Every structure is written in C-alpha cells, then in structure tokens.
Amino acid sequence: MNIREIARRARVSHSTVSRVINNVDTVDPRLVRRVQAVIQEVGYRPNFQARALARGRSHTVGLIVSELSGGNPFFSEIILYFERAAVEQGYEVLVSFADTEIRPDHVAVCAARMQERQVEGIAALTFGMEQYLEGCPIDVPMVYAGADHTLQHVRNIRINYLTGMRDAVKHLAEFGHQRIGYLSGQLSWSSLRTRFEAFRKALKSAGVPFDKELVAECDHTWDGGALGMTSLLNLPKPPTAVLCCNDVAAIGALKTLHGKGLEAGKDIAIIGFDDLTICRFTQPSLTTIRFSPSEIASLAFRALLEEIENAENKTEYEYKTRFVLRESTCAPKL
Amino acid sequence: MNIREIARRARVSHSTVSRVINNVDTVDPRLVRRVQAVIQEVGYRPNFQARALARGRSHTVGLIVSELSGGNPFFSEIILYFERAAVEQGYEVLVSFADTEIRPDHVAVCAARMQERQVEGIAALTFGMEQYLEGCPIDVPMVYAGADHTLQHVRNIRINYLTGMRDAVKHLAEFGHQRIGYLSGQLSWSSLRTRFEAFRKALKSAGVPFDKELVAECDHTWDGGALGMTSLLNLPKPPTAVLCCNDVAAIGALKTLHGKGLEAGKDIAIIGFDDLTICRFTQPSLTTIRFSPSEIASLAFRALLEEIENAENKTEYEYKTRFVLRESTCAPKL
DNA sequence: TTGTAGGCGTTATCAG
DNA sequence: CTGATAACGCCTACAA
Numbered sequence: 001m002n003i004r005e006i007a008r009r010a011r012v013s014h015s016t017v018s019r020v021i022n023n024v025d026t027v028d029p030r031l032v033r034r035v036q037a038v039i040q041e042v043g044y045r046p047n048f049q050a051r052a053l054a055r056g057r058s059h060t061v062g063l064i065v066s067e068l069s070g071g072n073p074f075f076s077e078i079i080l081y082f083e084r085a086a087v088e089q090g091y092e093v094l095v096s097f098a099d100t101e102i103r104p105d106h107v108a109v110c111a112a113r114m115q116e117r118q119v120e121g122i123a124a125l126t127f128g129m130e131q132y133l134e135g136c137p138i139d140v141p142m143v144y145a146g147a148d149h150t151l152q153h154v155r156n157i158r159i160n161y162l163t164g165m166r167d168a169v170k171h172l173a174e175f176g177h178q179r180i181g182y183l184s185g186q187l188s189w190s191s192l193r194t195r196f197e198a199f200r201k202a203l204k205s206a207g208v209p210f211d212k213e214l215v216a217e218c219d220h221t222w223d224g225g226a227l228g229m230t231s232l233l234n235l236p237k238p239p240t241a242v243l244c245c246n247d248v249a250a251i252g253a254l255k256t257l258h259g260k261g262l263e264a265g266k267d268i269a270i271i272g273f274d275d276l277t278i279c280r281f282t283q284p285s286l287t288t289i290r291f292s293p294s295e296i297a298s299l300a301f302r303a304l305l306e307e308i309e310n311a312e313n314k315t316e317y318e319y320k321t322r323f324v325l326r327e328s329t330c331a332p333k334l
Numbered sequence: 335m336n337i338r339e340i341a342r343r344a345r346v347s348h349s350t351v352s353r354v355i356n357n358v359d360t361v362d363p364r365l366v367r368r369v370q371a372v373i374q375e376v377g378y379r380p381n382f383q384a385r386a387l388a389r390g391r392s393h394t395v396g397l398i399v400s401e402l403s404g405g406n407p408f409f410s411e412i413i414l415y416f417e418r419a420a421v422e423q424g425y426e427v428l429v430s431f432a433d434t435e436i437r438p439d440h441v442a443v444c445a446a447r448m449q450e451r452q453v454e455g456i457a458a459l460t461f462g463m464e465q466y467l468e469g470c471p472i473d474v475p476m477v478y479a480g481a482d483h484t485l486q487h488v489r490n491i492r493i494n495y496l497t498g499m500r501d502a503v504k505h506l507a508e509f510g511h512q513r514i515g516y517l518s519g520q521l522s523w524s525s526l527r528t529r530f531e532a533f534r535k536a537l538k539s540a541g542v543p544f545d546k547e548l549v550a551e552c553d554h555t556w557d558g559g560a561l562g563m564t565s566l567l568n569l570p571k572p573p574t575a576v577l578c579c580n581d582v583a584a585i586g587a588l589k590t591l592h593g594k595g596l597e598a599g600k601d602i603a604i605i606g607f608d609d610l611t612i613c614r615f616t617q618p619s620l621t622t623i624r625f626s627p628s629e630i631a632s633l634a635f636r637a638l639l640e641e642i643e644n645a646e647n648k649t650e651y652e653y654k655t656r657f658v659l660r661e662s663t664c665a666p667k668l
Numbered sequence: 669t670t671g672t673a674g675g676c677g678t679t680a681t682c683a684g
Numbered sequence: 685c686t687g688a689t690a691a692c693g694c695c696t697a698c699a700a
Contacts, residue, residue, distance in 0.1 A: 003693065013671045019670090047387075047693050050692070052383050073410055076410025095417060116382045117382045222615050254617065255615045281588070283617045285589075350685090365686085384677035384679090384692090385677080385679075388678040389680095
C-alpha cells in the first residue's frame with residue numbers, strides 16, 4: 001500500500017495525499033476527509049525510509065554503549081533514558097553494544113554501520129572507548145561523555161568526577177581513615193583512569209597519603225571487584241576503607257567481605273560509584289558517588305540534538321558527580 | 335557522495351558500481367579495482383535507506399521490552415543478546431521501551447512506529463503486555479515469549495515455568511516447609527500470572543497446602559518486593575519460606591528481612607526468579623529459578639528470523655526454567 | 669487549491 | 685561483461 005494507491009482510491013493526486021499526511025493546511029477540507037477516510041480504511045502507514053530518502057533526513061540517531069559482561073544495569077538505564085528522550089523528539093535510536101573485549105576497535109565498526117543507516121548523529125557513551133573512534137571517518141555530529149581529550153567536531157559532556165570523589169574521601173578522612181584503598185577497574189579505560197586521578201586529587205586535598213600498594217587494578221565487573229577486594233585483604237596491612245570505580249565492583253567487594261566474615265560499614269568502609277538502583281538494596285546499603293545514567297543519557301541526547309539541529313547557542317553541559325551517604329562506611333577498625 | 339558520483343570518477347556506469355558494491359562476480363577485475371579505489375578514496379558508504387527502498391527489505395527488526403522503573407537488569411540483558419544475535423545475521427534492531435505504567439497500550443504505539451520504519455519483524459518480549467497488541471494492525475511476523483494464549487500469525491516461545499518452580503517447591507518441601515509464601519508481582523501481567531499458577535501447581539504436586547493469606551500481590555520491583563515482604567512478615571503467622579516472582583523483588587525482600595534482623599537462609603527461606611548476574615553477589619547469594627534473558631533473547635531472534643525468511647521447518651522453541659540452588663534457603667524456623 | 673514531473677540513492681531488467 | 689532505463693515510495697517545485 002502506497003501513496004499512489006491511496007490517491008487512486010480517494011480520487012486525488014498523490015501529491016494531495018502527501019500534503020494530507022504532512023498536514024499541509026492548504027488542502028480543501030473535503031479532500032482531507034476523503035483521503036483520511038481511505039487511509040483509515042486500508043490502514044496505510046507512510047514508509048519512513050522513502051520519506052527519509054526524499055527529505056534527506058533519517059530522524060535516526062545512534063547510541064553506542066560498551067558493556068563488559070552483560071550484567072551492568074548502568075547501561076540498561078543509559079539506553080532506556082536516551083531512547084525515551086529521543087522518541088519524545090521524534091527520533092528513533094539505533095543501539096549498538098561495542099564489544100570492546102574482543103575488538104577494541106569495535107566501536108568503529110558500530111559507527112560505520114550506523115552511518116550506512118544514515119543516522120544523523122551518534123552518541124558514544126562508552127566511557128573510555130571513544131579513543132578508537134579517532135581514526136575512522138565520521139561525518140555526522142558526535143557526542144561523548146567524559147572524554148579526556150577534547151576533539152574537534154565532537155561534543156563532550158564534561159563529567160566532573162572530582163566533586164563526588166572529594167566529598168567521599170573527605171567523609172572517610174573525617175572518620176580518620178588514613179589507609180584508603182581503591183579498586184580501579186582497567187585503567188586502559190579513560191573514564192576509569194580519570195576516576196582514579198580524581199581519587200588521587202581528592203586524597204591530596206583531604207591530606208590523606210596515597211599508597212600505591214592499596215590500589216587493586218581489577219576488572220570493573222562483579223567478579224573483578226570480588227577478586228580485587230581479595231587481593232587488598234591479603235595485603236600485610238589492608239586498607240581500612242576502599243573506594244571502588246563502580247557499584248558493580250563494589251558489590252563484588254561486598255561479597256568477598258561477607259565471605260571472610262567481615263562487614264562493610266562495621267569492619268571496613270566501602271564506597272561505590274554510579275548509584276545504581278540496587279545500591280539501596282545491598283546489605284548494608286551502599287554509600288556511593290552518584291553518576292546518574294538517566295541524567296547523563298538525557299544530557300547526551302540534548303547535546304546531540306543541538307548539534308544536529310545546529311542550535312544557535314550550544315549549551316556547555318557538565319555533569320557533577322555527587323556523594324551519596326548510606327550505610328557502608330564507618331570509622332577505621334584497627 | 336553517491337553511486338553516480340563514484341561512477342563518474344571511475345569512468346563507468348552506476349550499474350557497474352552497484353555490481354561492485356554487491357560483489358556480483360561478472361565484473362571485469364580491472365573495473366572492480368578502479369571502482370574500489372575510488373570508493374576507498376572518497377570514503378563512500380552505500381545508503382542503507384535507498385537500498386532498503388529499492389530492494390524492498392529493510393533488514394531491520396523491532397524489539398519491544400517493558401520496563402517498569404528502569405532498574406531491572408533483566409531487560410538490559412535481553413537487549414544486549416538480542417542485538418548481538420541480530421547484528422550477527424546482518425539485521426539492525428530498533429528498541430522500544432513500552433511504558434506500560436502510563437499507557438498499557440503503549441506497546442501498540444511502539445509497534446506502529448516500528449512498522450513505519452519498515453521493520454521486517456517484531457519481537458515483543460514484554461512478558462505480559464502482549465495482550466495490548468491484539469487490536470492493532472500488524473502486518474509483519476511477530477514473536478512473543480511466554481504468551482498465555484496462542485495467536486494466529488504469532489510465534490510464541492513457550493516458557494515452561496513449571497520445571498523450575500516444581501524443583502524449587504520440592505526443595506522447600508524437603509526441608510519441611512508447609513507455609514510457603516509468594517510475592518506475586520502485579521497479576522495483571524500475564525507472565526506473572528502464569529508464574530503464580532505454576533507456583534500453585536508446584537505446591538500441589540509437592541503436597542504443600544496453598545494458603546491465600548501467604549500471597550502478597552506487590553509490584554515486581556525492588557521496592558515492591560520490600561513492601562510485599564513487610565506485609566508477609568506482619569501476618570499473625572508469617573510464612574517460613576517465600577518464593578518471589580522475580581529476583582529484583584526477592585532482593586527487595588532481602589532488604590526488608592535485614593532491616594528486621596532476620597537472615598535469609600537462616601531464619602527464612604527466599605527464592606527468586608530470573609537468575610540475574612547479581613544473584614551470586616547478594617548476601618546471602620540468592621537461590622533462584624533460572625529464566626535466562628540471554629537464552630530467551632537468542633531464541634526469540636532465531637524464531638523471528640525463521641518467520642521472516644520463511645524457513646521450511648519452523649522449530650518449536652521452548653524454554654525450560656531451572657532451579658538454581660544457592661544460599662538463601664534453609665529449613666523452617668519456628 | 670490541485671496535479672504533473674522530476675529527484676532522493678539504490679537495485680534490477682534488459683538490450684547490446 | 686556493460687550500460688541505459690525503469691522501478692522503489694515519497695517529497696516538492698512549478699505549472700495549471
């Protein structure tokens with residue numbers, strides 16, 4: 001069923017049908033009714049591809065996320081809120097999971113596929129894998145979040161990791177912690193590297209010494225956190241508090257503690273990063289640093305839209321992380 | 335940059351370029367090289383929309399999921415694995431979140447949008463919201479999972495809720511539990527209704543009495559589970575074991591227990607449903623019934639593909655839930 | 669206000 | 685093996 005067939009049945013030209021579909025208001029009301037009746041009757045839907053082709057606009061944007069092991073709710077929320085923001089503005093979203101474990105340059109493959117689909121812009125919310133997009137030819141607007149180097153033609157949502165990190169460390173310092181450990185995640189991910197740097201700056205400004213021994217470089221996954229915590233506990237002098245690069249790792253750490261008969265918030269202080277919904281439901285509930293996927297996702301879409309529609313005044317978006325106090329911290333236990 | 339421009343620069347006709355792009359092997363190797371050189375040089379990418387239009391195939395499928403509050407990792411994994419399966423076969427995925435809270439018929443809106451985009455098929459993995467698709471005109475193959483009524487022209491991945499449920503209840507019965515509670519989720523969701531029915535059947539076959547009092551109809555969310563558990567505990571004679579309609583609710587229940595100084599796996603037995611990655615990381619780890627999003631998602635895509643490509647022998651896919659023993663159960667404590 | 673003709677970027681069918 | 689030419693479904697001047 002196409003526009004010509006509708007035209008035939010409504011005894012008008014196909015341009016008139018086109019006008020009706022597009023709410024052009026110079027059409028005789030009687031014809032409008034006649035056309036709409038036919039459209040209703042046959043259940044006609046305009047072909048979006050043809051439309052896109054004719055108009056030169058696809059009204060589609062791409063979203064690339066990077067997912068290590070398939071279990072991090074963080075990206076689920078990113079996708080949900082990005083999609084919601086997009087649909088609200090009449091855009092469709094093509095989602096790609098960059099499988100950076102197998103191929104670091106997989107982000108580039110995704111971007112290429114998206115461009116063939118004529119996306120009007122791409123948001124790469126991969127938090128560290130953006131570097132692999134450098135080489136490849138991209139000729140649509142792009143948005144990153146928390147990229148550590150500003151690129152030409154790329155919009156970057158600045159992430160202030162320090163705000164939350166500083167308050168977290170201050171909180172620990174006020175408890176008297178002097179041996180603060182860190183589960184770093186893979187430092188090859190720029191976002192995790194930046195978090196780590198923020199941690200070190202925060203230590204400095206709180207006057208707490210930095211000890212390289214207390215840093216466990218582990219995967220930022222459930223299991224990675226569990227393993228990382230084990231190695232910290234095996235230290236001759238384990239830390240009295242541990243900050244984690246994300247909540248998932250922190251929850252893994254909680255597991256290890258429990259296995260050793262230790263309790264976070266009593267025997268050792270644990271702080272996560274992200275503030276996933278689940279943080280409220282761990283035992284004990286997880287003190288963390290808020291890095292809201294929903295807010296990041298909507299900022300990213302908004303920025304992308306500004307690029308696409310070439311807005312006059314482009315807003316400088318910045319997201320400030322925020323310390324969220326719950327129950328997993330305590331004074332150092334010697 | 336289009337096929338004609340490439341043709342001009344390579345001094346061939348655009349049909350030849352088209353042939354080169356599509357690996358038609360009747361082209362003079364010298365011309366192939368000449369064309370490919372130009373393609374490389376200018377970084378040309380075929381326009382997928384135009385291609386889809388000309389070929390009459392979009393190579394795109396739709397995936398509708400239903401997400402209550404944005405925090406359930408279950409759907410994140412569904413999307414991840416569905417997308418992966420699709421891309422492997424050269425399909426792109428349009429994801430929609432049906433916001434059934436606000437509008438139950440939102441699934442229909444999503445389906446309509448997808449059809450305008452010329453998806454070749456739709457998988458509605460909404461586990462209960464499929465009913466709202468009944469009325470609306472859909473003229474592409476569809477796949478459901480666990481729909482409770484078989485529809486014409488709709489492929490249904492049969493879900494055997496009973497297998498896992500029966501073993502779970504048997505496990506509890508062997509411990510001697512006679513008062514087994516249930517956190518039901520909203521029974522207006524057909525999938526949750528089916529789980530509930532499976533629970534009752536399982537009770538019967540294990541010879542455990544069913545007591546309506548022990549059923550808390552709550553949201554199948556973190557908070558819902560927490561509230562539901564509270565109401566069960568407030569009963570004059572609370573259950574000694576509780577089965578939950580999903581893991582997220584079970585984890586909410588764990589929270590309530592902890593708040594009351596009770597411990598799952600010691601004071602009361604708790605069993606979840608889904609087997610999210612996080613189950614291994616709760617305290618205690620969560621005994622559950624495996625309803626694997628990754629497996630369901632790939633089954634769904636495979637079934638959809640069979641429909642789309644009109645496979646000869648269509649497989650009858652069935653997914654069997656499976657009991658997974660961890661640490662959150664124990665003998666009844668009186 | 670309506671209709672005709674041409675174009676969007678590709679594929680596909682024919683002659684040559 | 686190659687190159688015109690006509691689709692695919694829609695939009696949009698421009699002309700009537």
